Amino acid sequence: MIRATSIQPLGWLLATSFAVILPLRALAAEAVPSFSKATLAHAETIRLDAPENNHAMKILESLTTEVGPRLAGGPNDARAVAWAKAKFTELGFDQVWLEPVSFPTWQRGVETAEVLSPYPQPLSITALGNSIATPIDGLTANIIEFATLADLEAATKADVTGKIVFINKAMSAHIDGADYGPTVGARSRGASAAAKLGAVGLLIRSIGTDHNRLAHTGYNGYEDGVEKIPAAALSVPDAILLSNMLKRSKPVSVKMNLGSGPGPEYTSYNVIGQINAKRKTNKYVLIGGHLDSWDLGTGAIDDGAGCAVTMAAAEYIARKKLPIEHNIRVVLFANEEQGLFGGNQYRDAHKGDVKNIIAAAESDFGQGPVYALNSRVKPEALPLVQQMQKAMSGLNIQAGHNDGNGGPDLIALGAEGVALFGLALDGTDYFDLHHTANDTFDKVEAKRLNQTATSFAMFAFLAANAPSGFGSGESYLVEKAKSTKH
Ligand SMILES: [Zn+2]
Incomplete structure (x- = not known):
């Protein structure tokens, strides 16, 4: 049973349009889960400040310039892994580590x-x-x-x-x-x-x-x-x-x-950076993209952008010392392009973690902007999703559906019942560049990438402060995954 907690003052509830719509008696009976006033106020500061003050463009410029094409198992694979490890460290992540992923090349x-x-x-x-x-x-x-x-x-x-x-x-x-x-x-x-x-x-x-x-x-x-x-x-x-x-x-x-x-069998790595909550917890919100790319361009929109916006989102929250109840983990998956090897390895290595993954979202559809918030959560958590979308509506993010798939590297985790969010990226011009020699940094527009980074920061921050769970590990989500198209 989910209850509104003491961090949810009644006076604030009455002041919101939400409370105006629902009679007070219904609120008490339903015990709708709600984000605290303080959390929503912090989220609003992210919305207003992060578009100007996040590092996504810098990170993406660094990756495309200093590493470039990142064919899985190719000549730049090890350089990409070294870049990612060093960048997480440089950005001040609390923990940085590698997990091996093997595949044919x-x-x-x-x-x-x-x-x-x-x-x-x-x-x-x-x-x-x-x-x-x-x-x-x-x-x-x-x-x-x-x-x-x-x-x-x-x-x-x-x-x-x-x-x-x-x-x-x-x-x-x-x-x-x-x-x-x-x-x-x-x-x-x-x-x-x-x-x-x-x-x-x-x-x-x-x-x-x-x-x-x-x-x-x-x-x-x-x-x-x-x-x-x-x-x-x-x-x-x-x-x-x-x-x-x-x-x-x-x-x-x-x-x-x-x-x-x-070519020969190769071992690369999922590269992982984590921002820790103040109090010790095993629970975390997972965001990320895939580190590998095809070899013709420099992998700017596919999927340097996804790596950059999620690294920048977590870094922003840490740099601004925004309070989080749970950790925020950024996973840069190995070899998505040739068979989802990184996502599958992560599932294998973290099967016991499913209940600890509060929610997961990957960015792998270009530079954005994000235009809708989809989810795959248990029905009782939908009021939280609505509140998240409302908080993000100032970024022109519309309400989405609850049949989201979270991104290709999260298919495996989703099948285990991890709650997923799909921050739907505007892909109207994505397939102009996708997998071509034209997938280069000069095509990336700061305004679009910054909106996407801000969206991921708001999502990660809110999910890390959710007053109750989204259903990870519950049979409802395992069953729902079976009927979701990818
Ligand atoms: Zn991709």
């Missing part, structure tokens, strides 16, 4: 493609992550185009055998990235779907919303027991070019040359 090599006939010209491509190499002299075959992955799956072996499959599905821009799910299957499952029908290679239209002549990389998963074929993405302009050639009803022959392939 992948290496990019040469990546070229050209139309040989009927209209010879070069194409701009990039290998999909995990792709095998072509033969050393390249792979030459005729192209067969499909509008979607589903169309490919409905094709026959007679049509596809011996050809390079080209999936040409365009992606549209939405604030919540709604078209990513329906489009990304071409990248994640296209190679095996094509190989099952006898294809020798895969080219996809980049999973992106821009028209730059830069291809978008990203993970390609090979199905067990299916032959592996080389897979690459064409830039959007090159996909349109290739499609225009195919409309002329002559066979189009393409040569692609990829030098990519598997």
Whole structure:
């Protein structure tokens, strides 16, 4: 049973619109959990001050300049880990530590493609992550185009055998990235779907919303027991070019040359920094992003931004000496991009911690701003979520839904029943840059990143001072996780 506590003076309750809406008798009967007046006042100071006085831009500039691309297990992986450990320490976190994460690696090599006939010209491509190499002299075959992955799956072996499959599905821009799910299957499952029908290679239209002549990389998963074929993405302009050639009803022959392939097993680290509450407690609020990136840009929006805003949020709370009842832990996850290895390792290492994780939220959808507060909490905690959203409404954050998923690295923890929050980031232009050479620091706008850092600071501060739990470890959330889409 949740009760309003003595830190909730009645006089203040009466002064709020909340109390005006609910008759006093109902309040006493329902015992609605409420943040204290002091906590809400501190949250308001964060809202007003943090946009100007947080270090997110500085941290992101430092990461992208001093480390740059951070392919998991690649040449900069160890430098990224060392950077993160040193940065947490420099920022004054109370505890900083590493937890090992092991995974297979992948290496990019040469990546070229050209139309040989009927209209010879070069194409701009990039290998999909995990792709095998072509033969050393390249792979030459005729192209067969499909509008979607589903169309490919409905094709026959007679049509596809011996050809390079080209999936040409365009992606549209939405604030919540709604078209990513329906489009990304071409990248994640296209190679095996094509190989099952006898294809020798895969080219996809980049999973992106821009028209730059830069291809978008990203993970390609090979199905067990299916032959592996080389897979690459064409830039959007090159996909349109290739499609225009195919409309002329002559066979189009393409040569692609990829030098990519598997590397050795590697051990990286989740890098963790914690701000401790004054009184000793094992309970903590978890925020974070993933430290790895793809290798074409410098990983500014994916996901340097998520690392920077969550580090800056916790650092701000500590620097301003804002009182917290529970610890705030920032986790920079290893190797999200090639299979959620860091998130899964964290779940394995902290299974016994589930009840101690008050709430968790990852930032992994670009620079923001945050436009809605989603959650996945027990119903009794929804009044607290409403109060948090109300406190954040001055940042233009709307009320969200209670089917949030918290971010990719929190899928595993969520399945264990950890209460999750989704600070929904405006992703309208995210897929212009995502996984491209254009994912660089100059694209980041201070106003947007500062709003996001402020949102995470308000969230972490409020959650760390919540008067009652959000349901972590309770069977309700374990069951709810099963019915939540990712
Ligand atoms: Zn990401």
